[in-house]
Amino acid sequence: xxKSLNTLGSSVAAIILAxxxxxxxxxxxxxxxxxxxxxxxxxxxxSEKLLEMxxxxxxxxxxxxxxxxxFKMNLFNIGVEGQYLFAALIAAxxxxxxxxxxPLHVLFILVVxxxxxxxxxxxxxxxxxxxxINEVISTIMLNYIALSxxxxxxxxxxxDDSDGGLNVKTTEIAPxxxxxxxxxxxxxxxxxxxxxxxxxxxVIVFRSRFGFQLRASGLNPIAARxxxxxxxxxxxxxxxxxxxxxxxxxxxxxxxxxxxxxPSSTPTQFGFAGITVALLGRNHPFGIIVxxxxxxxxxxxxxxxxxxxxxxxIVKVIQAIIVLVVxxxxxxxxxRYNRKIAEQAALSPKSLxxxx
Amino acid sequence: xxxxxVESKLNSATDVVRVVELTNIxxxxxxxxxxxxxxxxxxxxxxxxxxxxxxxxKSTLMKILYGLHQPDTGTIAINGAVTQFKSxxxxxxxxxxxxHQHFMLADNLTVLENIILGYEPTKYGVLSLxxxxxxxxELATSIGVDLDLDLPISxxxxxxxxxxxxxxxxxxxxxxxxxxxPTAVLVPQEVDELFINLRKLVANGTTxxxxxxxxxxxxxxxxxxxxxxxxxxxxxxxxxxxxxxxLAELMVGSDLPSHGERATKVGERVQLSAxxxxxxxxxRKNPVENASFDVFESEIVGIAGVDGNGQFELxxxxxxxVNIQGTVEIGGMNASDLNVRQRLDLGLSYIPFxxxxxxxxxxxxxxxxxxxxxxxxxxxxxMIDVDSAKKSCRExxxxxxxxxxSELVPAFVLxxxxxxxxxxxxxxxxxxxxxxxxxxxxxxxxxxxxxxxDEIRRSRDAGMSVLLVSADLEEILGLSDRILVMFxxxxxxxxxxxxxxxxxxxxxMTGAQ
Numbered sequence: 001x002x003k004s005l006n007t008l009g010s011s012v013a014a015i016i017l018a019x020x021x022x023x024x025x026x027x028x029x030x031x032x033x034x035x036x037x038x039x040x041x042x043x044x045x046x047s048e049k050l051l052e053m054x055x056x057x058x059x060x061x062x063x064x065x066x067x068x069x070x071f072k073m074n075l076f077n078i079g080v081e082g083q084y085l086f087a088a089l090i091a092a093x094x095x096x097x098x099x100x101x102x103p104l105h106v107l108f109i110l111v112v113x114x115x116x117x118x119x120x121x122x123x124x125x126x127x128x129x130x131x132x133i134n135e136v137i138s139t140i141m142l143n144y145i146a147l148s149x150x151x152x153x154x155x156x157x158x159x160d161d162s163d164g165g166l167n168v169k170t171t172e173i174a175p176x177x178x179x180x181x182x183x184x185x186x187x188x189x190x191x192x193x194x195x196x197x198x199x200x201x202x203v204i205v206f207r208s209r210f211g212f213q214l215r216a217s218g219l220n221p222i223a224a225r226x227x228x229x230x231x232x233x234x235x236x237x238x239x240x241x242x243x244x245x246x247x248x249x250x251x252x253x254x255x256x257x258x259x260x261x262x263p264s265s266t267p268t269q270f271g272f273a274g275i276t277v278a279l280l281g282r283n284h285p286f287g288i289i290v291x292x293x294x295x296x297x298x299x300x301x302x303x304x305x306x307x308x309x310x311x312x313x314i315v316k317v318i319q320a321i322i323v324l325v326v327x328x329x330x331x332x333x334x335x336r337y338n339r340k341i342a343e344q345a346a347l348s349p350k351s352l353x354x355x356x
Numbered sequence: 357x358x359x360x361x362v363e364s365k366l367n368s369a370t371d372v373v374r375v376v377e378l379t380n381i382x383x384x385x386x387x388x389x390x391x392x393x394x395x396x397x398x399x400x401x402x403x404x405x406x407x408x409x410x411x412x413x414k415s416t417l418m419k420i421l422y423g424l425h426q427p428d429t430g431t432i433a434i435n436g437a438v439t440q441f442k443s444x445x446x447x448x449x450x451x452x453x454x455x456h457q458h459f460m461l462a463d464n465l466t467v468l469e470n471i472i473l474g475y476e477p478t479k480y481g482v483l484s485l486x487x488x489x490x491x492x493x494e495l496a497t498s499i500g501v502d503l504d505l506d507l508p509i510s511x512x513x514x515x516x517x518x519x520x521x522x523x524x525x526x527x528x529x530x531x532x533x534x535x536x537x538p539t540a541v542l543v544p545q546e547v548d549e550l551f552i553n554l555r556k557l558v559a560n561g562t563t564x565x566x567x568x569x570x571x572x573x574x575x576x577x578x579x580x581x582x583x584x585x586x587x588x589x590x591x592x593x594x595x596x597x598x599x600x601x602x603l604a605e606l607m608v609g610s611d612l613p614s615h616g617e618r619a620t621k622v623g624e625r626v627q628l629s630a631x632x633x634x635x636x637x638x639x640r641k642n643p644v645e646n647a648s649f650d651v652f653e654s655e656i657v658g659i660a661g662v663d664g665n666g667q668f669e670l671x672x673x674x675x676x677x678v679n680i681q682g683t684v685e686i687g688g689m690n691a692s693d694l695n696v697r698q699r700l701d702l703g704l705s706y707i708p709f710x711x712x713x714x715x716x717x718x719x720x721x722x723x724x725x726x727x728x729x730x731x732x733x734x735x736x737x738x739m740i741d742v743d744s745a746k747k748s749c750r751e752x753x754x755x756x757x758x759x760x761x762s763e764l765v766p767a768f769v770l771x772x773x774x775x776x777x778x779x780x781x782x783x784x785x786x787x788x789x790x791x792x793x794x795x796x797x798x799x800x801x802x803x804x805x806x807x808x809x810d811e812i813r814r815s816r817d818a819g820m821s822v823l824l825v826s827a828d829l830e831e832i833l834g835l836s837d838r839i840l841v842m843f844x845x846x847x848x849x850x851x852x853x854x855x856x857x858x859x860x861x862x863x864x865m866t867g868a869q
Binding site for chain 2: 203207208209210211212213215216219220222223224225226227228229230338341
């Protein structure tokens with residue numbers, strides 16, 4: 001508990017520090033930082049923008065949790081990008097080929113997305129287990145392969161030309177396969193799914209036996225192996241699970257917004273943003289949700305900033321600086337914290353007679 | 357406190373050069389006192405031993421001397437000048453060098469590269485390895501160390517790595533060398549070599565602070581011994597004026613537990629059996645060759661040997677971590693084709709060689725560490741039963757006397773001895789049928805050692821079979837019902853502990869017989 005308070009406190013301090021640094025940057029470029037921040041708050045805190053914040057946070061939560069599952073066992077899944085785009089295409093197409101009642105149809109598409117994401121991630125897992133190939137390299141490379149592979153499948157098989165070639169998308173998913181909106185046209189049900197996935201992530205990774213074995217393999221692979229935890233099986237499961245969650249990243253768009261996969265309509269780059277959000281949230285589900293909302297909030301305000309002649313790219317700068325500062329501040333504060341408890345424990349009352 | 361300062365004034369007035377002089381050092385952490393009024397004087401070119409149990413305050417004191425902590429009261433004087441170290445780099449500048457128990461070397465760099473790392477001599481801004489090589493070679497020769505400077509660290513044995521650490525510190529200009537438990541990782545022959553090097557160092561004018569709890573070694577190497585108990589200096593004695601028992605009493609403040617004859621008998625049933633066990637080597641040589649032995653119920657079989665003669669691979673083979681030829685039976689069941697977890701389920705338990713590498717998750721809490729390997733029995737369905745796991749950890753802490761504020765702190769905060777007690781406790785708590793114990797008391801003090809030995813004996817009396825791998829002959833001779841010697845991957849001798857002496861064992865262990 002004290003540890004998490006420590007983490008929370010240092011994160012808040014880091015964000016304030018980041019805002020100060022950005023303020024200086026704004027001053028240098030001749031803008032008034034107080035006005036810029038005022039603008040961000042003013043526009044960002046309207047109910048419309050707050051809904052947008054949640055909407056933008058949704059795919060970030062999926063992506064960050066996918067990354068965090070890998071991190072928890074010292075696996076760097078840089079391939080979330082490829083995994084979710086592959087999953088988006090397969091799930092969108094498969095969703096048009098079944099006719100099921102509404103909840104089952106949605107569930108079917110989500111399951112297909114998860115299986116497809118896991119399947120793409122399994123390539124990296126198999127390469128690592130059988131040939132010892134570092135997952136950082138294989139997942140990065142698989143991203144490139146995924147992009148070209150998806151384009152080829154889409155253009156060759158799945159592209160819907162019924163509109164005479166104007167509609168660069170897969171066939172639209174029937175209404176029974178669409179995720180209902182929470183707030184009409186503003187926020188769809190995938191947000192609830194994201195919260196559910198975050199909760200399941202916590203239960204599985206932090207509370208289940210499998211999760212314990214996963215974390216043990218990450219904390220000390222040799223000790224885990226010595227204790228009878230099979231290393232290869234853990235690598236496989238961790239990457240499959242990571243890929244499965246990655247498969248959901250584009251679902252808010254595919255079944256909640258556009259109802260199809262399209263090279264230009266399906267959002268990209270969330271795989272990489274997820275790494276940042278996982279880092280900022282320290283791989284903790286609550287931290288990830290907060291970090292994703294913060295990023296969603298900043299994203300939602302960037303368009304408004306442009307209208308008041310403040311470059312919207314300043315939002316990206318703030319995000320990047322926040323992450324840098326948070327990482328540095330957290331590292332420093334956890335070192336200080338560790339030193340403090342190490343000293344206290346070395347001197348616990350039991351080990352030393354205080355009374356004398 | 358006053359008598360201390362008077363004494364130090366008297367001492368600085370005498371002719372003996374006090375290289376290190378700590379006066380009335382106290383260090384308090386919230387709620388507790390780590391060091392209380394410690395005074396210590398070390399004469400130039402002597403070996404000064406500091407002995408004390410785990411948690412007695414040795415490490416805190418050395419951290420203060422090395423600039424990692426600042427004392428609340430008291431002074432540090434180096435060569436007669438009172439100084440304050442705000443950081444280790446200031447201590448290094450003052451000529452203090454620390455050789456840690458756990459080596460800090462880069463495995464894939466060479467000996468030379470490791471020694472000069474961070475202090476690379478340059479000429480015109482270019483690395484000048486030639487000069488460095490000459491200086492390192494001179495240093496090595498002057499203390500009688502013979503090392504190939506171009507070998508990567510990964511090819512060196514533990515003793516040689518330690519030599520590299522010492523050279524590294526000397527290369528940085530250390531005149532006062534602090535050695536933290538330097539013999540904990542060495543076998544008897546290596547200890548002898550180290551001591552020869554240390555004597556040469558002292559002859560060259562270096563002053564050595566030697567932290568240890570191996571009393572025989574301390575008695576044989578030191579010029580003076582300071583005993584620390586519960587944060588305070590108990591006494592500074594000359595090794596000539598005390599014996600082992602007296603020193604141990606000063607350390608623990610009470611009588612030593614005796615070894616004692618066993619009251620129970622070795623059982624009839626074979627619990628662990630190896631037949632023609634061979635571990636195929638990655639190169640040509642097999643690390644374990646055709647080993648066959650049985651361990652009976654309620655029996656401790658000691659495996660004596662110099663580290664690196666196949667003991668590690670033998671343990672891995674019995675545990676199921678490597679591919680083997682031959683058969684392994686656990687509790688009468690053929691386990692040759694079972695994986696690690698299946699073997700553990702048959703009642704096997706393993707105290708690993710290196711608690712940091714193979715035993716603990718240092719960043720995880722104690723209860724999670726105690727849970728490792730016992731997840732199946734401490735789960736409810738697919739979920740970890742956190743309450744039971746914590747309770748089980750508290751029982752281990754209680755029963756094995758692990759000194760810790762609670763089961764919630766991460767493992768890295770415990771001292772080495774307490775970490776080892778946790779590992780031993782974790783592996784004995786579930787009453788295994790067969791225990792493989794590799795160096796179960798390596799690097800821990802007399803009190804903790806006695807506690808671990810007692811627990812192993814008690815479990816043995818209850819029927820547990822033990823395969824005890826150790827380089828500590830006292831441990832092997834004191835615990836074993838039978839002794840096997842491993843040399844060069846083979847079991848070279850089987851001895852009765854009553855008839856074995858350290859000399860006889862030494863002959864078999866070095867292949868002389």
